[in-house]
Amino acid sequence: MVGRLEGKVAVITGAGSGMGRSTAVLFAREGAHVAALDRNQDAAAATATTIQEAGGQATAIAVDIARSSSVQAARDAVLTTFGRVHVLINNAGIHDGFPALEETSEELWDRVINVDLKGTFLMTQQFAPHLREANGAIVNLSSGAGFRAGGGGVAYTAAKHGIVGITRATAAELGPSVRVNTVYPGPTMTEMTRTLMSEDELAAPVPVPMARFGTPEEVANVVLFLASDDASFVTGGAYAADGGWLG
Numbered sequence: 181m182v183g184r185l186e187g188k189v190a191v192i193t194g195a196g197s198g199m200g201r202s203t204a205v206l207f208a209r210e211g212a213h214v215a216a217l218d219r220n221q222d223a224a225a226a227t228a229t230t231i232q233e234a235g236g237q238a239t240a241i242a243v244d245i246a247r248s249s250s251v252q253a254a255r256d257a258v259l260t261t262f263g264r265v266h267v268l269i270n271n272a273g274i275h276d277g278f279p280a281l282e283e284t285s286e287e288l289w290d291r292v293i294n295v296d297l298k299g300t301f302l303m304t305q306q307f308a309p310h311l312r313e314a315n316g317a318i319v320n321l322s323s324g325a326g327f328r329a330g331g332g333g334v335a336y337t338a339a340k341h342g343i344v345g346i347t348r349a350t351a352a353e354l355g356p357s358v359r360v361n362t363v364y365p366g367p368t369m370t371e372m373t374r375t376l377m378s379e380d381e382l383a384a385p386v387p388v389p390m391a392r393f394g395t396p397e398e399v400a401n402v403v404l405f406l407a408s409d410d411a412s413f414v415t416g417g418a419y420a421a422d423g424g425w426l427g
């Protein structure tokens with residue numbers, strides 16, 4: 181059977197954990213050559229090894245998406261290894277931990293905005309010329325917090341709203357060659373969620389119509405649709421994988 185990303189080169193940030201890791205594994209199963217990028221080099225390497233052991237193609241590359249020199253080095257490493265890029269998944273992100281406005285330090289604001297928002301911008305800027313050449317696709321991971329309050333503090337909420345803005349601006353600018361879309365997960369069972377919530381909170385009913393946490397694989401399925409040619413007329417949009425949180 182031919183995969184939905186057969187022969188395509190896919191760059192995935194935050195590929196060492198959670199949704200990034202699930203997306204990397206799914207994309208490789210669909211025939212993609214995966215560049216697994218993460219700040220945590222060991223975690224990225226573990227994802228690449230999992231893919232290779234299953235017969236897929238993957239390379240792990242260390243990057244801090246918040247620093248332009250690191251993003252440029254990662255772009256060079258991807259091009260040296262694969263020669264071209266068809267798909268970029270801007271998935272890496274950090275949460276602010278729900279601090280109140282008055283407790284949001286300037287340092288926390290800068291850290292969250294630099295990773296979640298500036299990181300998405302830097303990656304998009306560096307890879308755009310190569311995605312244009314390949315008539316490629318970008319999928320940016322926002323959040324339910326990109327559309328309403330209650331999914332984080334002010335820094336995380338602002339960053340995730342900003343990702344919707346980056347998506348719209350770049351879809352307009354990079355079309356018709358490159359499609360750009362947002363996926364917004366709701367509460368999903370990953371390391372981020374396990375770190376943020378207490379055991380009691382994790383065990384409590386989840387207040388969404390689906391009444392449970394999503395799995396990273398369920399989010400990856402929506403990312404795959406938008407990255408693949410199945411979504412050939414889909415750009416500038418935002419798609420929920422949130423169990424109905426926003427509904």
Ligand SMILES: NC(=O)c1ccc[n+]([C@@H]2O[C@H](COP(=O)([O-])OP(=O)(O)OC[C@H]3O[C@@H](n4cnc5c(N)ncnc54)[C@H](O)[C@@H]3O)[C@@H](O)[C@H]2O)c1
Nearest residue numbers: 194196197198199219244245272273323367368370371372
């Ligand atoms: N977990 C949820 O419930 C949830 C809900 C909505 C949106 N999201 C978003 O989905 C995306 C994935 O979240 P997750 O839950 O899988 O998170 P996770 O914490 O499990 O994984 C995030 C990965 O990103 C990497 N990373 C962090 N900062 C980085 C940087 N500066 N450079 C490169 N890599 C970096 C981490 O090392 C980690 O491997 C994030 O953008 C997050 O904000 C998560």
